[in-house]
Amino acid sequence: MTEISVATPQLLRRVSAGAVLDFMRASEAVTVTEVLEATGLTRATAIAVCEDLMQRGWIRELENQRAFGGYQKGRPARRFELNERAGYVLGMDVGVSKATVVVSDLRGKALGRSSQPFAEADIPAEERIAVIDRTAMMALHSVGASPDSVLAVCAGIAAPVDRNGEVLVTQHFWGLFDVGLKAALRDRRGWTVLLENDANLAALGDRWRGAAAGVDDVVVILASExxxxxxxxxxxxxxxxxxGAGELAFLDMVEGVGDTYGIAALARTWAADALAGKVKTSLREFAAEGVEAEQVFAAAADGDAVARAILERLADRMARIIxxxxxxINPELVVIGGAVAKSAGVLLGPIARHLTKYTVTPPRVAVSPLGDSIVTVGAVRCALDYVEKNTLDLELAVPD
Amino acid sequence: MTEISVATPQLLRRVSAGAVLDFMRASEAVTVTEVLEATGLTRATAIAVCEDLMQRGWIRELENQRAFGGYQKGRPARRFELNERAGYVLGMDVGVSKATVVVSDLRGKALGRSSQPFAEADIPAEERIAVIDRTAMMALHSVGASPDSVLAVCAGIAAPVDRNGEVLVTQHFWGLFDVGLKAALRDRRGWTVLLENDANLAALGDRWRGAAAGVDDVVVILASExxxxxxxxxxxxxxxxxxGAGELAFLDMVEGVGDTYGIAALARTWAADALAGKVKTSLREFAAEGVEAEQVFAAAADGDAVARAILERLADRMARIIxxxxxxINPELVVIGGAVAKSAGVLLGPIARHLTKYTVTPPRVAVSPLGDSIVTVGAVRCALDYVEKNTLDLELAVPD
DNA sequence: GGAACTAAATTTAGATTCCAAATAAATACT
DNA sequence: AGTATTTATTTGGAATCTAAATTTAGTTCC
Known part of the structure; x- marks a missing residue:
């Protein structure tokens, strides 16, 4: 309600409340004494802030405080903890052929998930939106959450998105992805929707709960198709x-690369090429359905020469790119992510070997453990970032 | 003196004072009414803050207020302005063969400059430091400023510097540049020294007062040698x-590039190569002293075929890199900077032409007008950034 | 069961800062 | 001289914090 011009006394409470909330997000149930030590506030103030936050619904007080940590002298301390159910966030992965929605609580715990295919690749925008909206509602329903309790939504799409969440339709192709999701979901559901590029979300996701946890300078390569x-x-x-940052189209210019197909796509193609010849290889048993990357990796592990050659070629290409x-960019770590990543661990050794040819200071290289949920994990993180930054400006739907 | 834990009432004054100071830095002499409109503070508060800042020496009050803008009704307004002489900052360009120091006031106006060569490239660290220190003192003396009035120093060096101003001596070569300047100048003069990579400073400099003024996404290529x-x-x-971000060693992998020599170096080499043959070219008149880039550009403009070929080749290489x-990275603009940049304008047309071969969404390309002072300009900007961010924590030497 | 002990919670007093509104001051215009 | 206009100052009130004193709610021990 009250407009804050620059620095009113109310600003102080905002700062204090923010500090307390940050601390609570990083901890389980805490006593006021702990809050006070962590934030540097006085006891009186700390309590006032906690009461404030509780009244607004962001934290809750525990009942049987003494139940924690056995014996304690003195007057029992009150205990507070983040109300991780104060609201929800949605993380979306909107691909070409399907949409996936994850519902998460405010601690980032995934509570439910729903996925729906688009009928065809080229359906009109309203239809895409309808599918996405329906998927979101199903996911919410599965966890018994009301649409009003959604505090933020982040959707990952396979197109460049600028830092304001806008899709510049410079290339016609991307128009496909800018289906007006932001406006549509705001109008229909009143949601705040953040758009972001899928590879960018993968980076956020892997830095949150993947191989890059806590690393400040990292490149995550979404590498499947x-x-x-x-x-x-x-x-x-x-x-x-x-x-457009992070686009790897420049690969056209790097010697020995020349296109932007991913690991899964290349493995498939190169295997098919090899099978067209007369070489002897165990890959031939998959020839009918087409050979997938996993099968190439497995065959290579078994000593199949053709598979090993393909693996080596993949590793060299990855090394050039990395x-x-x-x-x-000089990252500390480069992570290979996407559906193919889980089985791509075998590439790490060869990649490291080839990498010494292309740089004197090679980064660490890892594969992401997040598999194909890497984008939704990142979307949840992105939505949470928004909520955490704007907590004190948000009103909760049903302050219980 | 007083430690600020989280949010004390004193924090408010800091915020208010910061807002007022920011406004004053962006304006000439201002009245309290203007401050109040810009910051949203009350008149009473605005005046109190101004008096505060004046007492601390950061701003000053003007005498003949009414002298501004002719006729005015009502009680004359007091006028305040930034005291750009509250202290000074030093911007340093520490190269392999010489050190340059610029003294600047708090509005970024260069007041004096001094430059000194190092006796040899491989002199010991103490000697390098002594030369740098002496150069700084000379520059200060030339403007009549005392060493105590230096609020921050930024030095650009030709080595990778991380975001904490540390030089990681991963490659032995860089050890040359990490001569302990930070510690030495702190101990001798009590100065706060920020270290930064020279190309990074060029970027800051050009974004401040060059071709990239106000552009948020820009790459500045220091391109001479x-x-x-x-x-x-x-x-x-x-x-x-x-x-290490911004290193262009990856050029080794880009087809048609293959080394990291700059424009001036390449022009010189290619011209020499051409002269070794029997072609007819006006460049031959410079053959004795060696042909410089500028001369190649001039000859090309006169229609000399050999010079034009070199120019075209340079443009193609720049286009590949860009x-x-x-x-x-997807910048809005790429700027070519360094000593050679001033005459490199002729490359822009050809570069733009070649660029369409290498990217579908080419950035704008420009040359920097800052010449070889691009690094010191950036160093001054970097030092000012520090001072502006920490103004309220700094004590002025002689609060007049 | 009551006294002693202990840590947490609450209250009280004081300081800083802000805003809003009333009052005072300085100048130009009539 | 008087009025209008703009700026400056003063006064009163509110929010917030800290620091210190006081109260509370338990445990422990006799």
Whole structure:
């Protein structure tokens, strides 16, 4: 209600409340004494702030305080904890062929998930939106959450998105993805929707709960069907002017690369090429359905020469890409993510070996454990970031 | 003196004072009424803050207020303005063969400059420091400023520097540059020294007072003898883990490039190569002293075929580099900077032409007007950034 | 069961800062 | 001289914090 111009006394309470809330997000149930030590506030103030936050619904007080940690002298301390059910956030992965929605609580715990295919690749925008909306409602319903309790939504799409969440339709193709989701979900449900590029979300996701946990300078390469990357420098996502940062189209110019197909796609193609010849290889048993990357990796592990050659070729290509990107960006770590990543661990050794050819200071290389949920995990993180930054400006639907 | 824990009432005054100071830095002499409109504070508060700042020496009050803007009704307004002489900052360009120091006031006006060569490239650290210190003292003396009035120093060096101003001596070569300048100048003079990579400072400099003024996503390529770049995304410099972001060593992998020599170096070499043959060219008249880039550009403008070929080749190479970097970083603008930049304007047309081969969404390309002072300009900006961020924690030497 | 002990919670007094509104001051215009 | 206008100052009230004194709600021990 009250407009804050620059610095009113109310600003102080905001700062204090923010500090307390930050501490609570990082801890389980805490006593006021702990709050006070963590924030530097006085006891009187700390209690006042907690009461404030409780009244607004962001935290709750526990009953049987003494139940914690056995014997304690003195007057029992009150205990407070984050009300992780004060509201929910949605993380969306909107692909070409399907939409996936994850419902998460305020601690980032995934409570429910729903996925729906689009009838065809080229359906009109309203239809895409309808499917997405329906998927979201199903996911919410599955956890018994009302649409009013959604505090933020983040959707990942396979197009460049600038740092304001806008899709610049410079290339016609991307128009497909800018289906007006933001406006549609705001109008229909009153939700705040953040748009972000899928590879960027993968980077956020993996830095949160993947191989890059806590690393400040990291590049995550979404590498299954096509290459795309999310780059984080100093803990901040890079976007560039039109959200195009992290595009790996420059690969066309790197010697020995020349296209932007991902690991899964290349493995499939190269295996097919090999089978067209007369070589002897165990891959031939999959020939009918087409050979997938996993099968190539397995065959290579069994000593199949053709599979090993393909693996080596993949590793060299990855090394070139990682070498080029990390020379210019200088990350501490490069993570390979996406559906193929889980089985791509076998590539790490060969990649490291090839990498020494392309850079004198190679980064660490890892595969993400998040599999194909890497984008939704990142979307949840992105939505939570928004909520955490704006907590004190948000009104909760049903302050219980 | 007083430790601020989280949110004390004193914090409010800090916020208010910061807002007022920011406004004053962006304006000339201002009345309290203007302050009040800009910051949203009350008149009473605005005056109190101004008096505060004046007492601390950061701003001053003008005498003949009414002298401004002719006729005015009502009680004359007091006028305040930034005291740009409250202290000074030093911007340093520490190269291999010489050190340059610029003294600037708090509005970024260069007041004096001094430059001194190092006796040899490989002199010991103490000697390098002594030369740098002496150069700084000379520059200060030339403007009549005392060493005590220096609020911050920023030094640009040709080595990777991480975002904490540390030089990681991963490669032995860089050890040359980490001569302990920070500690030495702190101990001798009590100065706060910020270290930064020279190309990064070039980026800051050009974004401040060059071709990239106000552009949030920009890459500045220092291109004279060697290529190095400073990359800014969303107004923030990229560093990477060890300060290596912006290194263009990956050029080794880009087809048609293959080394990291800069424009001046390449022009010189290619011209010499051409002269070794029997072609007819007006460049031959410079053959004795060696042909410089400027001369090649001039001859090309006169229609000399050999010079034009070299120019075209340079443009193609620049286009490849710009194409590769900007595909992955997606800047709005790429600036060519350094001593050679002033005459490199002739390259812009050809570069733009070649660029379409390497990217579908080419950035704007420009040359920096800052010449070889681009690094010191950036160093001054960097030091000012520090002072502006920490103004209220700094004590002025002689509060007049 | 009551006294002693202990840590937490609450109350009280004081300081800083802000805003809003009333009052005072300085100048130009008539 | 008187009025209008703009700026400056003063006064009163509110929010917030800290620091210190006081009260409370338990445990422990006799």
């Amino acid at each position: 096509r290459f795309g990357s999310g780059m984080i420098d100093g803990g901040r996502l890079l976007h560039g002017r039109g959200g 070498g080029a990107v990390s020379t210019i | 060697r290529f190095g770049s400073g990359m800014i995304d969303g107004g923030r410099l990229l560093h990477g883990r060890g300060g 194409g590769a970097v900007s595909t992955i």
